[in-house]
Amino acid sequence: IVMTQTPLSSPVTLGQPASISCRSSQSLVHSDGNTYLSWLQQRPGQPPRLLIYKISNRFSGVPDRFSGSGAGTDFTLKISRVEAEDVGVYYCMQGTQSYAFGQGTKLEIK
C-alpha cells in the first residue's frame, strides 16, 4: 500500500487552521473491522509522536485542536488553530497491510 500526502509543505499563519490530506492506494479497512490509519507529529530534532489513531481517536495528551477524519482511502488531519509548537513534519501511517508511512508534510509558520 502506498500512502500519498498533500501538500508536502504548508505555510500557515498562527491562529489559523491547517489541513493535511492522506490518500492510500488501497482501502485501509482491516479484516477486524478497524481502519488502521494514524497520524504522527515529528517536531524538529525530536522522535515521532502519536497524535491520532484509527482515523479519529486522539492519543493521550494530544490537544483537542487536532482532529482526524476520513474513511476507506481518503483521510484528513486538521489543526483548528495553529500554534507555534505545532511546527514540524506530520506523517500519516497505515497498519492495515504491513506498515507504510506517507512522505511527510512540513508545517511551518508564515
Add this chain to the structure above:
Amino acid sequence: EVQLVQSGAEVKKPEDSVKISCKGSGYKFTSYWIGWVRQMPGKGLEWMGTIYPGDSDTRYSPSFQGQVTFSADKSITTAYLQWSSLKASDTAMYYCARLAGYCSAGICYPEYYFDYWGQGTLVTVSS
C-alpha cells in the same frame, strides 16, 4: 509510564558490525510487538520490521530482509537491532516504537499503530 529508551549514538566504519538496543519499561514487555523505523538524514520514516518479545516472532520489511536482524531479551525487557556488515548507506536515525494493543481475559491483541516511541539512535557509518 510507558518508556522506550534506546542506546547511544554509534560511529562505525564500513563492514563493521553493530547492535543497538531499546529497553521497554512501564508495561508488560512480552505482550506488545516492537517495531523498528529508519529515518535517513533529511528524509521520511521507513518501517523496517517488528518483533514480538514474547516468543521472538519477527516480521521484516522486504526492503530490510537479510540486511538486519531483530532480537529480544525478555529477562531485561530489551529489543535489539543489529547489522553484521554496515554500509555507508546505513547512516540514519533508528527508532524503536511499541505497537499498540489491548489485553482482555489475559490475552493481548495488537492494534496496528505505534503508540510509544524511543528517542532514537543515530548510526553513522563512515570510513
